Every structure is written in structure tokens, then in C-alpha cells.
Amino acid sequence: MTLGAPSVMPGQPPAIGDLVAAPEPTFSFEFFPPRGDKGEKTLWTALRELEPLQPSFVSVTYGAGGGNRAKTIETTERIATETTLLPMAHLTAVNHSVAELRNLIGHFAAVGVRNILALRGDPPGDVSGEWIAHPDGFTHAHELVSLLKESGDFSVGVAAFPERHPRSPDWDSEIRHFVAKCRAGADFAITQMFFNWADWARLRDATVAAGCDVPIVPGVMPVINVRNLERIAELTGAHIPPAIADRFHAVAEDPVAVRDLGVEIATELCDRLLSEGAPGIHFITMNRSTATREIWQNLRSVAPV
Helix, strand or coil, X not given: CCCCCCCCCCCCCCCHHHHHHCCCCEEEEEECCCCXXXXXXXXXXXHHHHHHHCCCEEEECCCHHHCCHHHHHHHHHHHHHHCCCCEEEEEECCCXXXXXXXXXXXXXXXXXXXEEEEECCCCCCCCCCCCCCCCCCCCCHHHHHHHHHHHCCCEEEEEEXXXXXXXCCCXXXXXXXHHHHHHCCCCEEXXXXXXXXXXXXXXXXXXXXXXCCCCEEEEECCCCCHHHHHHHHHHHCCCCXXXXXXXXXXXXXXXXHHHHHHHHHHHHHHHHHHHCCCCEEEEECCCCCHHHHHHHHHHHHHCCC
């Protein structure tokens, strides 16, 4: 088994939907738009350190309420024009009219970005607050998917939630919403972070049973800081299995041990997901490269590139 992006003809950026549907698993990295000069330097250091691994693609997040919109566009454009990496832009519907969304889509197309992750988005300020649609905008992610598909030759991804979206009342509702995004034209999905491989398998099996065979790429984030573990879980809705939480808390006073444990747990999760048929791994890097590179090296020892 080989991880990595298939070769493509020069001048023909591949569609991520095609990459994740190919027989060989992909690997990809997620970054967030930097804040300030220090954040800018950290991001571009990570990008340059990960670029030699030749990931299948990289993504740039959008921020709650589109708060980082300008920086997302700028960063995505720079990746497209200044690196060998294939960028995917996140685009959220929250706080945007349809006209604004059309303008943003046009801008991405103009700079050659044709891979977009379509999201409804979290409310600005308080991610757990009331979600209010823009009066001239969309209420659901599947509407944004449809708009993208109507707007040009875009490969469109959507979010998936192995443990159920915090706002979904039950599992059946979760699957219905996901299938609606598939039927609107989604080519692939990337999951929220999680810790139990069986949650991903359950989501995959449930969607296939509902008639949706869109590839679902697991999102994996190595934990390198115990202080942030609970906060991240709170923001994402991810459940931390007690056995994993206990292992982290047992070494909480030793930053090196925490980091090593995070790499170990993430490697084990990725290996199991790939063995269960996951179409790839999407690493949530938090704009750092070292842990992700170590996990990738660990995976290479199991499945040489």
C-alpha cells in the first residue's frame, strides 16, 4: 500500500474527489490562516517542511463566521502560486449572502483554486451559540454544495461527523443531513477529529446503507498539549475515551512524554483506519509540522511509499 498523490499532467490540477476515490490512500494536511507576523512565519515554516512529503493536498480553514476570510483567500492563493502543493479552500455559508458567496467562489476560480470544502459554519464568537442564517444566505451546507456545483468545475468536499454533530438531535438525523450533502453533489467528505476508529467505520457503513458511497477521509489531530485537549474536545464535540485521557493525564507534567504519546496514539489510529479501508488521512496540523512528519514516517514503516 502506497500513500501519496498520483501523478498528473502539468497544468492540470487534480480534483480531490478523484484523488480520494483512487485505489491508493491519500494523505493531506490542514492549516488555519495565520494571525500576525509570528503566526505567518510559523505557518510557512510548517508548509515548507511538509512540502517535501508531497501530500495529496492541503486545506486552509475559514474561521467561525468567516472571520478569517481575507486571510484564507490570501493563504490559499499563495499556496497555489508559490508552492507545489494542491490547495483546498474552506468556505462557510454563515454570515454571507448568496451574492457574497458567488463573489468568493469566483475569486477562488480566478486564482486557479477548484477544490473547496463547503461548510455551513459555526456562529461567530460562540461556536455553541444560536445559529442564525443570513437573510439572503443559506441555512444548510447542501445549499452551498449545490451553488458550487452550479458555478463551475469544482471538486466539492463536505464535513462529516463520526460522533454526530453537536447540533444533530440523533444519529438518524446526522445521516440524513450527510446524505443530503452527497445528493447535492459532494465528491468527498473529511471528518471532524475523533479518537475511536470504530466511529469512522460506523459512519461509513451507515452512509453506504443509506445509498451514499462518497469517500469519507478521516481527520486526525495528534495531541501535543494536554491543556488544550479538553478545550479542543469542547469546541469540536469529540469524545475523549477515558483510557486515552488517563494516559495523557499520567504524563501531563512532561511535555516531551505528552508529545510522544500523542504521536503514538495518532499513528495507531491512522494505521487502523487505513487497514479498515479509509481512503486516506487528513492531518489537522495546528500549523505545526514535527508531529505530523513523525506520524507520516511511522506510517511509512508500515506501508512504504
